[in-house]
Amino acid sequence: MRNKKRYRPIMFVGTGSDVGKSVINAGFCRIFKQDGLQPAPFKAQNMSLNSFPTPDGLEIGRAQAVQAEACGIPCRVEMNPILLKPTGYMDSQIVLNGKPWANKSAKAYFNETDRDFLFNEAMRAFSKLEAEFNPVVVEGAGSISEVNLWKKDITNMRVAVEKNAATYLIADIDKGGVFGSVYGTMMLLPENERKLIKGIIINKFRGDISLFQDGALKLEELCGVPVVGIIPHFRDIYIDDEDSVVVDKKRFSSVEGKINMAVVLLRHMSNFTDFNVLEQIPEVNLFYAATPEDLTQADIIILPGSKNTISDLLFLQKQGMATAIKKAHEQGMAVYGICGGFQMMGKWVRDPLQIEGAVEAVPGLGILPVETTITNEKVTEQCSFTFQKTKIEGSGYEIHMGETVAENDSPLCIINGKKKDGYYLNDKAWGTYVHGIFDNSEIIRSVLDSIGKKLGSEVDFKRFKEEQYDKLASLIRENVDMEYIYKSIQID
Template identity: 60%
Template structure:
């Protein structure tokens, strides 16, 4: 019988530093060592969601981590999911079910916050009663001190779980000393004691050159550097954060099948297309440039969290006309989810489920009319 381990939290100096991948790795390592781990992220903000076996919704990263742990994913692994529908508004999914839209000010104020805190704490307790250890993931940076009182996912969650915290930093983007030192020094004395080590992620080059840096960082922060992880290009774990799309905006190339994914403002589940990126016959790129769309052999219209708003934008910026022109000139056009709705004759939103726009004509490529209803399945 394996002894019980403390929960462990992978917290970050920022977004996209590699917390999700390292959490998945530790889930698999603990499983290989004979434990029964489970992942947990109290609150996730992502448009790449995953349907659990019972038809509920969690962040995709936690589904991948559950697979690494060898267990079935469950909403307790990500009890709170925020799905941005505009720059200021998100759909709130609690325990796998949407409970409505909130603007950022409403969501982050203190009133009503304890109810959500009780929900995520209860989800953690249910997981911890069944699995050991719980491998937790923080969100973004742990040093957003202006949000500390309402934070549900970083150090307050680690405190509730009595978790040991490992700080993950991305050396590839530069400023690793400042980001680690600042993240540690901005913690309260109690929270600072919880940080048991630092992992430096995405290191390129000769690791011997950083050996003096390890000692400097340990002397500065008073916390050991537990390891340095090389920059891997072949770990294909689905991203939860649209930050990575900034690196995927590309152009058509010669000699391959060019597949363009239309870059919608509210693009969701772009991980649907990851498999195409790894096919050597294909060049996949994301664009809303009309000239680059004209070079595509296949145009994919992806899912959207705000279909009518994106349809309005496609008509305004000329992308809708560019897609139709490419289709007439022989390109194949395919729509998935919201993209399929865009290809129809009309999209209606009589109840204002997605916003203020009630009706728009679609691209007219399919004999379909979409009418949105209050409850989405």
């Protein structure tokens, strides 16, 4: 039953990065949906190599696509109008309103770009969402107490002030120093911003929550706003992570008795969510390989996507990983590539326009008889495909800059019934531009069959994700004062 009542925006900001804003935002999106509202997520500016195409072929941060899924609606470019995709240590591609806009250094972006122009673009996108959805569930970025960045802010408290959002400060108690980070953050805020903070949410609490009740009261006394929730640390709820910082917390070793699938660890790895389904299969141990020795423990090697294919390929060559991958292939090990990983598997990767950097060409691994040229045009689209060898049908998405040409006609997939994709050498060596290809159980079954292994259990990933959103919503309801939350977003 639809709730017709209108609410003001709600915003979740943090004492720092990786405190759980994206996941908590997704949980509230699902709660509002369950309660008969029509919520939509929003983040003015996101920095991530994990992106996703909207149905109309525009690019946004993966986190907002996940939050839209929790809302039960298709993702839209207005949900993340500005996306920064790092291409190097201090440089990023700027995606504005879903399309590449510029490549800039951090210094040029923050000091030379018209901040008011970017903020106005973000607010224009927000207004479109606000006209159709209720409430808009806003996510901040990083820490709101970076005083040196306040004048350049287009995604944190400037948004809260502009939209009069009921704002909640999230702190990760598992990091330690929660009192200093919360109190320091609150006291640094100007008065007009501090009064928008309606409450504090303590995230990732381990142990008996009742033991922190005195701590919560002390925080309330210090900060002048209530602690409205203490959310326990959980490991049994799986929500797509925002960025590859979480890879540091994942497994980096093989496990005896399992099917060991090694994802080659790249410095500019993108769309690591391609492997989330594989992590849920009991027979499979998915781990990240950082050294040539790691690869000797694998049954299957996967080269993931990359935001800078040439730089990552040169890195693999320098570290000895390229030689180890080629040797593994020659010895009959299964090697597969996705997007940038597919490009690396070819004979050459060329960049005549120097889009990725100063190196105009680098030899690839030579596993597949293809060559790639990096181009200015960016493909961003959701797609359906037919896996050629078995005629398996599936769905995924493409996000890449580059055209790959094969020496002979042997596509891995046919996309949307007409476009040839990837290259099929044999059951143990192929590449594709399709992200999310492993979200399809029949593809996983085919890959395991190629090494003589069987998939003993099915994973319905769409149903699985829906169950996870509901579990997250239940956890938040149990540990957050939802009555207080709703009162704070009522329009007087």
